[in-house]
Amino acid sequence: MAVIRDMIPSFELLQPTSVDEAVDLLEQRDNTWVLAGGLDSMDWFKDRIKRPDSVVELSGIDALKGIRTSGDGLEIGAGTTLTEVANSAEVQSRFGLLAQAASEVATPQIRNQGTLGGNLIQDTRCWYYRGGWPCYRAGGNICYAGTSRSMNREHCVTGASRCVAVNGSDTAGALIALGAQMMVRNTSGERVFEAEDFFIGPAIDIQRMTVLQPGDLLTHVRIPGDYANARFYWEKVRDRKSWDWALVSVAASIVESNGTIERARIAVNGIAPHPVRLTDVENLITGMPANNDTADAAGSLATRGFRPLRHNDYKVPLARNLVRRAVRGDAA
Amino acid sequence: MSAVEIPFAEARSGPSRRTFIKGVIATGAAVSSSNYLFRTPGALSASTVVRSTLPRMLTLNVNGQTRSVDVLPQETLAMTLRYKLGLTGTKLGCDRAECGACTVMIDGVTHYACSVLTQTVRDRQVTTIEGLESADGTLHPVQQAVIAEGGFQCAFCAPGFIMSMVALVNENPDPTREEAAQALSGNLCRCGDYDKILNSAMRAAEFSRRMA
Ligand SMILES: Cc1cc2nc3c(=O)[nH]c(=O)nc-3n(C[C@H](O)[C@H](O)[C@H](O)COP(=O)(O)OP(=O)(O)OC[C@H]3O[C@@H](n4cnc5c(N)ncnc54)[C@H](O)[C@@H]3O)c2cc1C
Ligand code: FES
Ligand code: FES
Numbered sequence: 001m002a003v004i005r006d007m008i009p010s011f012e013l014l015q016p017t018s019v020d021e022a023v024d025l026l027e028q029r030d031n032t033w034v035l036a037g038g039l040d041s042m043d044w045f046k047d048r049i050k051r052p053d054s055v056v057e058l059s060g061i062d063a064l065k066g067i068r069t070s071g072d073g074l075e076i077g078a079g080t081t082l083t084e085v086a087n088s089a090e091v092q093s094r095f096g097l098l099a100q101a102a103s104e105v106a107t108p109q110i111r112n113q114g115t116l117g118g119n120l121i122q123d124t125r126c127w128y129y130r131g132g133w134p135c136y137r138a139g140g141n142i143c144y145a146g147t148s149r150s151m152n153r154e155h156c157v158t159g160a161s162r163c164v165a166v167n168g169s170d171t172a173g174a175l176i177a178l179g180a181q182m183m184v185r186n187t188s189g190e191r192v193f194e195a196e197d198f199f200i201g202p203a204i205d206i207q208r209m210t211v212l213q214p215g216d217l218l219t220h221v222r223i224p225g226d227y228a229n230a231r232f233y234w235e236k237v238r239d240r241k242s243w244d245w246a247l248v249s250v251a252a253s254i255v256e257s258n259g260t261i262e263r264a265r266i267a268v269n270g271i272a273p274h275p276v277r278l279t280d281v282e283n284l285i286t287g288m289p290a291n292n293d294t295a296d297a298a299g300s301l302a303t304r305g306f307r308p309l310r311h312n313d314y315k316v317p318l319a320r321n322l323v324r325r326a327v328r329g330d331a332a
Numbered sequence: 333m334s335a336v337e338i339p340f341a342e343a344r345s346g347p348s349r350r351t352f353i354k355g356v357i358a359t360g361a362a363v364s365s366s367n368y369l370f371r372t373p374g375a376l377s378a379s380t381v382v383r384s385t386l387p388r389m390l391t392l393n394v395n396g397q398t399r400s401v402d403v404l405p406q407e408t409l410a411m412t413l414r415y416k417l418g419l420t421g422t423k424l425g426c427d428r429a430e431c432g433a434c435t436v437m438i439d440g441v442t443h444y445a446c447s448v449l450t451q452t453v454r455d456r457q458v459t460t461i462e463g464l465e466s467a468d469g470t471l472h473p474v475q476q477a478v479i480a481e482g483g484f485q486c487a488f489c490a491p492g493f494i495m496s497m498v499a500l501v502n503e504n505p506d507p508t509r510e511e512a513a514q515a516l517s518g519n520l521c522r523c524g525d526y527d528k529i530l531n532s533a534m535r536a537a538e539f540s541r542r543m544a
Pocket of ligand 1: 033034035036037038039040041042078079082104105106107110113114115116117118119120121122123168169170171212216217218219243244245246428429430
C-alpha cells in the first residue's frame with residue numbers, strides 16, 4: 001500500500017466536449033495526458049512519477065460513450081465504463097466473452113469508473129517500473145525485474161525484449177478473441193487497428209504498451225459479428241478473487257460444427273508484454289475434433305519456447321492448462 | 333450527522349495555506365483531520381502555479397445541498413469532501429483505489445472518492461455517508477441494520493462498506509450471501525470482520541424490503 005503523499009502536482013485541466021476539440025488540444029500542447037476514468041493515471045500523478053503539464057479529461061465527451069449496433073456487430077465507445085460493458089444486454093447476449101472479462105476486472109467501484117479505453121491502454125504493473133525505478137521502460141538502461149535476484153513472479157515467460165513486464169488488461173484478450181478493431185483519431189484523421197496489432201511489445205517500443213502516439217485518441221472499439229454467439233471460454237487466474245490482475249488469462253472464441261472446430265481465435269494475457277494471439281494454435285485446431293487430444297496438442301504448442309524467469313515457471317503449465325481447457329470447452 | 337459548514341471554504345478564491353489551517357482550527361470542524369494537513373507540506377492550497385482556465389469556485393451538489401467550494405484542478409473528491417466541506421465521514425485509507433474506505437456515490441453509483449477529480453463531478457449528485465439519514469434524522473435502513481448486527485470492529489471501513497451496501501440493496505433488494513459478497517468486494521476491512529459485515533448486508537436488504 002502506498003503512503004499518502006502530497007497532493008497531486010498542479011496541471012492544467014482541460015475538459016473538451018467533442019472528439020475534435022480533444023485531439024486539437026492534444027495536438028496544441030506538449031506533455032499532455034489523456035484522462036478517462038483516471039484509475040490507472042492517478043497513481044502515477046500521486047506518486048509524482050508522471051507529471052503532465054496538461055490533462056485532457058474525457059468525461060464530457062458524449063460521443064465516446066455508449067454501445068450501439070453497427071452492421072452485424074457492435075461499436076463500443078472508449079469512454080464506456082466497464083460496468084456498462086459487463087451489464088449490457090447486447091454484449092451479454094452475443095459477445096458474452098467480453099462481458100465476462102469486463103465483469104472480472106478489479107472491483108465494482110473501479111468498474112463503475114474505469115473505462116474500456118483506459119482498461120485497454122493501461123500501463124504495465126511491474127512494480128519496479130510503477131515504483132519509479134529508472135528502468136528501460138522509464139527511459140533508463142536496466143531491467144530490475146529480469147535478474148536472478150528480482151521479484152518476478154508476475155512477469156513474462158515469452159516475448160521479452162530487455163523489459164519483462166506484462167500487459168494487465170482483462171478486456172484486451174477478449175477483444176482479440178472476438179476479432180475486434182480499434183478506431184484511433186488524431187488531428188490528421190482516423191486509423192483502424194486490428195486488436196492484436198494495437199498492443200505492442202518492447203521490441204517495437206519499450207516505452208509504450210499500444211500503438212498510440214502522443215496526440216492519439218482511442219474513440220471506439222468495433223466488434224464484428226463473425227464470432228457472435230461462438231463457444232466462448234474465459235478464465236482468469238489470480239491470487240485474490242477481487243482487486244487483482246490476472247496471473248494468466250485465456251480468452252477464446254471457437255466455432256464448431258458437428259464436433260469439428262471450424263474456426264477459432266484464442267488470446268492469452270499475462271505471459272508477455274502484450275496480449276498474445278495464438279495464431280499457430282488456431283491453425284492447428286482448425287478442422288480437428290474438439291476433444292482431449294486436440295486440446296493437449298493445443299496446450300503444448302501454445303507454450304512452446306516459453307522461457308520463464310526465476311520465479312514464474314508456474315506460468316508455463318498454467319498457460320498450457322488454460323489453453324487446453326479453452327479448446328476442450330470446460331466449464332470455467 | 334448533518335454536514336458541518338466551514339465558512340472559510342466559500343469565503344475566498346485564493347486562500348493561503350495558513351489561513352486555511354486557521355480557518356479549520358477556528359471553526360473546530362475539521363480538527364481531527366488537521367494532522368493530515370501537517371503531514372503533507374504544501375498540501376491543498378499551496379500550489380502556486382494554477383494554470384487552468386477552469387473556474388475554481390465550484391458549485392457542488394452534495395447530500396442534496398448546494399455547496400460552493402474552491403477546488404484545484406488536480407484535487408480529488410475525497411480531499412474536497414474531507415478538508416473543504418468538513419465531511420470527514422468519508423475516510424482515506426490508501427488513497428490508491430485499493431481499500432474502499434473512501435467509497436461515495438455519484439449519481440447513485442459507487443466510486444472511490446480518492447480517485448475522482450472533484451472538477452469532474454460539477455453537475456452530478458454526490459452522496460456521502462453523512463447524506464444517508466433522512467431529514468428528520470432517521471437512519472437509513474442499511475445503517476440501522478449495521479447497528480442491529482454490530483457489524484464492525486474499529487469501523488474505519490464502515491462508511492465505505494455502508495455506501496456499497498446501499499448500492500447493493502438499491503440494485504438487488506433480495507441478494508444471496510454470495511451476491512452480497514460480490515457487491516462488497518471493492519471494500520477491505522482491516523479487522524477482518526467480514527462475516528458480521530455480510531450479516532449486516534443481508535439484514536440491510538431485509539430492512540429495505542420491509543420498508544419498500
Ligand atoms: C487497484 C486496481 C486493480 C485493478 N485490477 C485490474 C484487473 O483485475 N484487471 C484489469 O484488466 N485491470 C485492472 N485494473 C486496471 C483498471 O481496470 C484500469 O486502470 C482502468 O480500467 C483504467 O480505466 P480508466 O478509464 O480509469 O483509465 P485512465 O487512468 O483514465 O487511463 C489509462 C491510460 O489510458 C489512456 N487513455 C484512456 N482512455 C484513452 C483514450 N480514449 N484514448 C487514448 N488514451 C486513453 C490514459 O492516458 C492512460 O494512460 C486495476 C486498477 C486498479 C487501480
Ligand atoms: S482511500 Fe480510496 S480506495 Fe482506499
Ligand atoms: S472494522 Fe476495522 S477496518 Fe473494518
